[in-house]
Amino acid sequence: MERFKKMNKQAIIMSKEVPVANKIKTDLHEILDIRYLTDSTFVLRIEKKELDFEAGQHVCVGPPNGIHTREYSIYSAEQDDCLEILVKEVENGLVSPSLKKLQKGGFVVVEEPVGYFTINKNLPANQKYVFIASGTGISPFHSFVLSKPDLNYTLLHGVKYAEEAYEADAFNKEDYVLCTSQESKGDYNGRVTDYLKTNSFGKDAHYYLCGNCNMIHDVYDILEEQGVSTDNIHAEVYF
Amino acid sequence: MKRKVGFKTLGCRLNQFETDALASKFVNLGYDVVEDSKDTDVFVVNTCTVTNQSDQKSRYVVNKALNQGHGGMLIITGCMANHHKEQLEKRYPNAYVINNDQKSAIPQLVEAHFNKEIKPSNDHKGGVFSYAPAAETFHTRSMIKIQDGCDNYCTFCIIPKVRGRAVSRSVDDILENIRQVVSFGYKEVVITGVNISRYNDNGTNFSALLKQIVDLDLDFRVRISSIEPDSFDDEFFELLKHPKITPHLHLCLQSASESVLLKMRRMYTYKLYQRIIERLRTIDPLFNITTDIIVGFPEESVADFQQSLDAVNEMQFGHVHTFKYSKREDTRAARMTNVVPEKEKTKRSEELRQVAVDAKIKYRKQFIGKTQQVLIDTVKDGYSKGYGEYYIPVKIAGKLKKNQLYNIQILDMENDSIDPCLRAKIVE
Ligand SMILES: Cc1cc2nc3c(=O)[nH]c(=O)nc-3n(C[C@H](O)[C@H](O)[C@H](O)COP(=O)(O)OP(=O)(O)OC[C@H]3O[C@@H](n4cnc5c(N)ncnc54)[C@H](O)[C@@H]3O)c2cc1C
Numbered sequence: 001m002e003r004f005k006k007m008n009k010q011a012i013i014m015s016k017e018v019p020v021a022n023k024i025k026t027d028l029h030e031i032l033d034i035r036y037l038t039d040s041t042f043v044l045r046i047e048k049k050e051l052d053f054e055a056g057q058h059v060c061v062g063p064p065n066g067i068h069t070r071e072y073s074i075y076s077a078e079q080d081d082c083l084e085i086l087v088k089e090v091e092n093g094l095v096s097p098s099l100k101k102l103q104k105g106g107f108v109v110v111e112e113p114v115g116y117f118t119i120n121k122n123l124p125a126n127q128k129y130v131f132i133a134s135g136t137g138i139s140p141f142h143s144f145v146l147s148k149p150d151l152n153y154t155l156l157h158g159v160k161y162a163e164e165a166y167e168a169d170a171f172n173k174e175d176y177v178l179c180t181s182q183e184s185k186g187d188y189n190g191r192v193t194d195y196l197k198t199n200s201f202g203k204d205a206h207y208y209l210c211g212n213c214n215m216i217h218d219v220y221d222i223l224e225e226q227g228v229s230t231d232n233i234h235a236e237v238y239f
Numbered sequence: 240m241k242r243k244v245g246f247k248t249l250g251c252r253l254n255q256f257e258t259d260a261l262a263s264k265f266v267n268l269g270y271d272v273v274e275d276s277k278d279t280d281v282f283v284v285n286t287c288t289v290t291n292q293s294d295q296k297s298r299y300v301v302n303k304a305l306n307q308g309h310g311g312m313l314i315i316t317g318c319m320a321n322h323h324k325e326q327l328e329k330r331y332p333n334a335y336v337i338n339n340d341q342k343s344a345i346p347q348l349v350e351a352h353f354n355k356e357i358k359p360s361n362d363h364k365g366g367v368f369s370y371a372p373a374a375e376t377f378h379t380r381s382m383i384k385i386q387d388g389c390d391n392y393c394t395f396c397i398i399p400k401v402r403g404r405a406v407s408r409s410v411d412d413i414l415e416n417i418r419q420v421v422s423f424g425y426k427e428v429v430i431t432g433v434n435i436s437r438y439n440d441n442g443t444n445f446s447a448l449l450k451q452i453v454d455l456d457l458d459f460r461v462r463i464s465s466i467e468p469d470s471f472d473d474e475f476f477e478l479l480k481h482p483k484i485t486p487h488l489h490l491c492l493q494s495a496s497e498s499v500l501l502k503m504r505r506m507y508t509y510k511l512y513q514r515i516i517e518r519l520r521t522i523d524p525l526f527n528i529t530t531d532i533i534v535g536f537p538e539e540s541v542a543d544f545q546q547s548l549d550a551v552n553e554m555q556f557g558h559v560h561t562f563k564y565s566k567r568e569d570t571r572a573a574r575m576t577n578v579v580p581e582k583e584k585t586k587r588s589e590e591l592r593q594v595a596v597d598a599k600i601k602y603r604k605q606f607i608g609k610t611q612q613v614l615i616d617t618v619k620d621g622y623s624k625g626y627g628e629y630y631i632p633v634k635i636a637g638k639l640k641k642n643q644l645y646n647i648q649i650l651d652m653e654n655d656s657i658d659p660c661l662r663a664k665i666v667e
Contacts, residue, residue: 114390116506
């Protein structure tokens with residue numbers, strides 16, 4: 001401890017105080033509306049308050065009386081005056097079933113928006129995007145397209161049944177490909193991965209993948225075979 | 240009589256930085272500073288909670304101090320204090336349990352305590368960057384905190400919950416901090432934070448900050464500590480060629496299996512990681528890459544694990560910190576069901592450790608005959624020890640001056656089977 005004795009007290013200059021605390025801010029937000037899209041899937045429309053976000057980010061949401069929250073991509077547009085999330089009730093899950101029980105006029109706990117699954121602002125305005133979603137993984141793409149109506153995109157949406165084409169009218173018909181794996185009512189009968197194998201979008205497109213990690217894993221492999229650089233692939237894993 | 244404050248620090252470099260800064264503040268207030276609890280008026284335990292083991296270690300340190308009769312003021316701070324505040328307050332009713340964002344206010348809290356103004360369970364405002372630069376610390380290198388918090392949400396990690404959202408320190412403040420520590424005599428600064436590659440201060444990203452740091456017209460070298468391989472730009476690779484920046488990165492890999500990386504929600508692929516290493520080794524074939532690898536993550540198959548084993552050889556890591564996956568409540572991975580049995584995790588971690596030691600020895604041997612500039616941090620009977628630019632431990636016979644840089648030539652390597660030092664002689 002010699003060095004402490006030798007210490008030159010004069011040498012210590014106080015640095016500028018930076019009074020930033022980085023605690024995660026949470027707040028209660030009122031539920032303004034609920035739209036039930038299938039037996040298990042619904043859109044919660046909630047108060048926005050001062051929560052600004054970038055399309056593609058998520059919020060952690062939970063019931064008002066519990067300590068647990070889960071991540072949900074924001075479904076609504078940046079400019080909307082409320083926030084929406086698209087939730088699928090997971091059987092035996094903890095948070096999603098309790099969110100499903102909530103009613104209009106009730107409250108949810110919401111943490112500040114966060115995440116890096118956003119459109120890179122340095123890319124040119126006419127950049128081609130390929131959005132690939134499984135199930136509720138369509139949520140951030142809904143926000144992208146509503147927030148930036150001029151996006152040049154193709155959206156591949158993988159679901160089991162056509163009824164899971166959640167509010168697909170938000171997308172241009174010609175830019176949206178519904179891939180149904182368990183029935184032939186979609187635009188394509190099969191998985192998104194099967195569609196992608198036979199329909200390549202080129203090396204210059206930017207690919208955004210969202211949903212379960214098995215789909216994302218397989219899509220990475222297919223894109224690699226098609227010569228797409230990992231710099232052009234962006235992924236948001238839900239589970 | 241001068242009051243005495245003792246510190247024990249667990250976990251990451253950020254904690255070490257914060258302890259150093261606190262220690263320095265205490266010296267400024269007229270305290271003696273030591274590195275244990277013996278005969279101290281105040282004992283500060285700067286805890287970690289990254290694994291269950293870190294929790295245990297943190298508790299062990301507190302209990303040990305109490306068992307050895309520490310009767311002075313006890314302060315428990317750091318990530319475990321954030322995460323288990325209530326539990327700790329219950330278990331140690333006479334301790335002050337201080338959150339990370341109030342940590343920098345500990346000296347004021349201690350003064351207030353001795354002035355009998357407060358009792359435990361007080362709420363002092365600090366802020367995550369309110370640390371004075373440390374004139375004299377527990378380390379030869381001065382750590383510079385540029386950032387706190389993380390927004391990546393890896394599925395195994397509790398840090399975002401305990402450290403909070405990513406927040407960056409202002410460029411001016413960082414540059415000022417470096418000017419000060421260099422004027423105190425430091426020869427090396429270590430850039431630290433929870434997730435430094437995501438640094439962003441009003442549009443100034445990590446590379447742009449680094450450029451301003453190396454452009455300071457002062458004599459020092461820069462070490463970049465632990466960094467995530469997920470947002471490097473071309474400018475960053477260019478900057479690594481700068482003579483002030485040391486050729487060493489602790490680049491967290493966690494797993495070399497693409498599917499495990501996805502389950503971990505890491506923001507890069509193993510292929511991207513490989514490309515980064517390739518670029519680093521083009522800049523300097525001996526570039527030292529050290530890393531963290533988690534073994535036994537839920538659903539990690541034998542084939543997934545084999546990929547991590549292969550990566551250790553393929554990447555020629557200078558050091559691998561092997562972690563057995565440990566479940567942290569309240570994380571996404573804790574809810575994964577297909578877990579790897581404890582026995583298998585132990586087996587895998589031992590296997591990986593052995594491969595990592597072999598790789599380390601192979602890596603270090605390449606330096607024999609080469610010259611380096613070593614910063615001496617330890618002077619013991621008969622030898623001096625320090626780290627060269629590549630962050631490899633080097634021993635030199637004789638008493639050298641601490642915190643001085645010496646040009647040396649590597650002669651050979653010790654026989655130590657786990658962490659062999661290089662042996663060297665001074666050259667002009
Ligand atoms: C960044 C991010 C954004 C997300 N955005 C959305 C979103 O917009 N909409 C949405 O519905 N979910 C989204 N999720 C998933 C969501 O956070 C929860 O995991 C999901 O609602 C289940 O939570 P739970 O508490 O009900 O179940 P838990 O008790 O947490 O989990 C039960 C089990 O179900 C599995 N599981 C989790 N999600 C699903 C799923 N969708 N289908 C089938 N099995 C699942 C888990 O692996 C776990 O084993 C997102 C996840 C992340 C990480």
